[in-house]
């Protein structure tokens with residue numbers, strides 16, 4: 172019995188087929204999608220970086236635009252992965268019956284969930300990479316360590332995809348996502364050190380911030396962007412990878428409970 | 433008789449309190465078409481969903497081609513083509529892409545997949561629609577496409593859950609022809625339907641289900657002959673005559689039942705019965721051979737199911 176569980180609980184490389192399916196359907200509307208998940212962070216960069224930045228002096232020894240860039244970079248990956256992981260997953264799982272159709276083939280639910288997770292991660296990565304291309308000509312990536320930023324984007328994508336899929340699995344309807352987006356994602360966007368350091372905030376805010384996964388993503392991204400690399404960066408990396416594993420497993424078991432009847 | 437390509441022993445499926453399938457056993461022989469008939473909610477869909485490993489068994493044993501369903505779901509799903517009761521085509525993809533993407537789930541190479549896809553589009557008369565999106569298809573085309581999709585992997589077993597519900601006679605006949613030609617090629621078929629004519633046309637054997645149990649299993653002709661007899665006489669009686677006729681029937685050796693304004697007499701000596709009914713000249717009656725529908729209604733009753 173235990174062996175059976177183990178054998179069944181590992182996804183296979185067939186998850187790639189699900190990823191491919193999502194890519195095929197994405198090709199039909201990728202322009203709309205790109206504009207959608209890139210627009211917002213890019214606007215923030217222009218409006219706040221240039222607009223507000225010209226009134227603000229330096230933060231932590233760098234221009235405001237430079238301060239803002241690494242955080243907006245990971246935020247764009249976060250938003251793209253979040254939207255795909257919530258709306259996209261829910262659409263395929265509950266409305267299009269894509270999961271049902273695929274489960275009648277040699278693929279298992281593990282494959283399907285992993286495929287969707289990797290797809291949402293890919294959307295995060297695509298969005299982040301475009302943001303990187305935007306930052307490059309502005310000279311906002313001074314250190315060669317920035318070459319590692321795509322890896323950070325992948326880690327961020329995985330984490331927020333896993334979280335989003337937990338929400339999708341629990342969601343009874345589309346409106347449900349508003350709770351997650353307004354009560355969790357948006358506040359996190361403002362209190363993870365993207366726009367301002369939390370040094371002057373009361374300690375409970377800092378305490379809350381230390382629980383927000385985006386905080387670690389921003390710290391990691393900023394360190395690589397500025398070339399301030401040390402072993403201590405492994406801690407934020409770990410703080411993103413561990414919850415990814417945890418929420419990945421939770422999303423799988425919740426989706427199983429929802430789908431397998 | 434061989435062991436059968438599918439063997440089910442004491443299958444049980446519960447959804448919480450509700451027992452949808454209540455300990456059924458059956459064997460599907462290689463190359464045959466077995467039909468599951470039964471009123472709404474009888475447990476047909478639930479039964480076949482267990483066969484294609486999408487719904488875990490609550491209890492019992494199920495072997496497909498000697499593989500235990502609990503241990504080898506991937507292998508089993510690899511040899512079954514499925515036409516589900518509800519369409520689940522991929523609306524983000526075109527007709528052709530639906531087939532090609534599905535072929536990838538079975539690890540069929542691109543070139544081979546394209547070849548098979550066009551072959552199947554021809555087989556189900558869909559080639560002209562190959563670049564259409566799913567939402568532009570009629571109900572009949574969608575159903576044909578789902579059948580094509582189920583065939584892309586050349587399955588040994590084809591499972592069809594109400595393949596022709598809601599289709600016009602032309603589409604239905606086309607699908608019947610295709611299913612018969614697949615049967616000649618040796619594809620084992622499991623079918624559910626509410627159309628008794630469809631079952632008579634396609635099935636070698638039928639299992640009549642109600643409330644999660646199999647009431648009868650056998651060839652349609654044999655079951656009808658054994659349970660209903662050869663002929664049926666339908667009498668439509670007015671209220672004034674009803675009592676008299678029923679009085680007459682109660683005193684007679686005939687097997688009969690009433691549903692609304694119609695009395696059904698089951699017999700194998702119709703002419704004699706008609707002769708003895710000659711004393712009621714105003715009766716409106718129909719004399720016809722017994723069908724699977726008579727058997728079905730006799731076994732499962734004439735009342736509506738929820």
Ligand SMILES: Nc1ncnc2c1ncn2[C@@H]1O[C@H](COP(=O)(O)OP(=O)(O)OP(=O)(O)O)[C@@H](O)[C@H]1O
Nearest residue numbers: 432447450452470471472473474475476477478479
């Ligand atoms: N996922 C589910 N959760 C709870 N109950 C279910 C579920 N699926 C089916 N049932 C119940 O199981 C019983 C059998 O349903 P099933 O779909 O197998 O019937 P069916 O014979 O296919 O009917 P129909 O002819 O209407 O398709 C019904 O009472 C149904 O309500």
Ligand SMILES: [Mg+2]
Nearest residue numbers: 476477478517
């Ligand atoms: Mg059904």
